[in-house]
Amino acid sequence: MGSFSRRALLMAGAGAGAGMLTACGSNTGRGGGGSGTRLSQWYHQYGEPGAEQAVQRYAAAYRKAHVSVQWRPGNYDQQTAAALLTDSGPDVFEVNGPTLDQIQGGQVLDLTELLAGVKDDFNPAVLTPKTYDGRVWGIPQVIDMQLLYYRRSLLADAGIEPPTTLDALVEAARKLTDGKVKGLFLGNDGGAGVLGGTPLYAAGLQLVTAEGKVGFDDPAAARTLGKLHRLYADKSLLLGAPSDWSDPAAFVQGLTAMQWSGLWALPQVRKELGDDFGVLPFPKDGDHGRPSVPVGAYAAAVSARGRHKEAAKEYVKWLWVERTDYQEDFALSYGFHIPARISLAKKAAKLRKGAAADAVRFATDHGYSQPLLWTPAGQTAYQDALSRIIGSGADPERELRAVVRAVADELDRVKKKS
Structure with a gap:
């Protein structure tokens, strides 16, 4: 492609x-x-x-x-x-x-x-x-989406169930990491570039509310983003792969047990691995969390x-x-x-079985898109903070306070133009 x-x-x-x-x-x-x-x-x-x-x-x-x-x-x-x-x-x-x-x-x-x-x-x-x-x-x-791929055999051999919570994902990635295989691949930057608002939605939050307010001015945001640094600090993340997250090469070559990628990768993964893989949404976090699937x-x-x-x-x-x-x-x-169209997605022959059918269900039940009011300025402020949190261990609460202020100012600016 x-x-x-x-x-x-x-x-x-x-x-x-x-x-x-x-x-x-x-x-x-x-x-x-x-x-x-x-x-x-x-x-x-x-x-x-x-x-x-x-x-x-x-x-x-x-x-x-x-x-x-x-x-x-x-x-x-x-x-x-x-x-x-x-x-x-x-x-x-x-x-x-x-x-x-x-x-x-x-x-x-x-x-x-x-x-x-x-x-x-x-x-x-x-x-x-x-x-x-x-x-x-x-x-x-048409809809494109991101999702989590996992090797069934590697998880089964380690006695690990497919993770349905962020804590379970962190623990699974740590246990699956050994001298040859890393537990998880979120991109060569540790996930800051691709994840975006996905962890916030997994915590039950939003980027922007329906009323046009900042949707992550909540202590749960810092707790969830801090867990992404745990993945980095545990050395569970594959970094420096030959190609980035959008390409499933690291996953099919056995460099990682789990990888965040896109639906577009599914035919290649299936060709290389047969039935030895499954797909999941980004796992929920906290009592009010929910599975999260970015779509566009x-x-x-x-x-x-x-x-x-x-x-x-x-x-x-x-x-x-x-x-x-x-x-x-x-x-x-x-x-x-x-x-x-939901009706087309349900009846399309290529989407009715296995991981493809799971993906359609995830997109329908758990899909979210970046909201219209989420502007490039807000995106940049959040993305920079997420990068510092994941890779440098910056304090999530302090970083997010600054982002909330920046995004609130940007939303005020946008709404004044309405």
């Missing part, structure tokens, strides 16, 4: 950053089969073979307009952010968002009406961050500066609401992802 893929939104933190517009792609798409109205549609450059040809095929099948697909290499988030400020941008575009700035700035259209009668069939974990002020601004396409979804959005707004909305409804056959094809024929 190339560096630009559906998993990117789970690897890059929150939102698009500022910067220069990078190289734009050319129009490499076949036109849609319709005549008359001409629509342009943008996608980021997927690394999965066949994905580009698939979206061209979908567009060509549409009869009510001529849809021209563009495959956009480079920094796609920056490209679209810049293009939405001009009259030469796309009519329909894929977006890791839409972002709060795009919604508040009137750059995208309200798509709530497109989901009439089917809204409850979209996984709420990925639909909620596309919703602002009670209105839906992007239609989720690119969405289809419609530009407010397009010349054919209603036609663009009609096309989005056709492709991402009505054509469930295309939605399942896009999720599972060019990589391994979960359809955004």
Whole structure:
């Protein structure tokens, strides 16, 4: 899988950053089969073979307009952010968002009406961050998720049950560590880069509450994050692996007994290990904790500066609401992802057995997405603190006090723009 893929939104933190517009792609798409109205549609450059040809095929099948697909290499988030400020941008575009700035700035259209009668069939974990002020601004396409892989044989040989609490995970990682194998791999930085808010949700907390307040101003946050340092201090974590957490190589090569990675890794893990693995959500912590599964979804959005707004909305409804056959094809024929529609995820043949079925259940029951109000500034403050807590043993309470202040200020700033 190339560096630009559906998993990117789970690897890059929150939102698009500022910067220069990078190289734009050319129009490499076949036109849609319709005549008359001409629509342009943008996608980021997927690394999965066949994905580009698939979206061209979908567009060509549409009869009510001529849809021209563009495959956009480079920094796609920056490209679209810049293009939405001009009259030469796309009519329909894929977006890791839409972002709060795009919604508040009137750059995208309200798509709530497109989901009439089917809204409850979209996984709420990925639909909620596309919703602002009670209105839906992007239609989720497919779901990516992170989860914990474990070697059944290694745990069984050590007499260890698959961990369902954070304390059990810390203890299991310590017991599974020996001279050749580490107990757990959370990434080469010890987990600060990938875990994000996942441990907070496992403690029963949130990044941002439904009321727009800081969701982790609670002693439980410090207790939970402190346990991540225990993993580091116990030398239970694999560090310096040849590839990072998104690649299951360390796990399938036997360098670690457990690894945090993504659903996209499951076909490779199954090919290498057969049935000698299982998957789990991030385990709960504390009396009020719950299992935690980070999920994310690119969405289809419609530009407010397009010349054919209603036609663009009609096309989005056709492709991402009505054509469930295309939605399942896009999720599972060019990589391994979960359809955004709950009904499709439950009936898809590739997701009905074993670890894949477990993953769908985890995403449905325990999935969370970064909230719309979680801005890059808040993300950076939290991420830096988490890195110091895990790797340097910095005091979690002191670190989190500073983060709470920074995030509260950022939330006040954002809400004033509403």
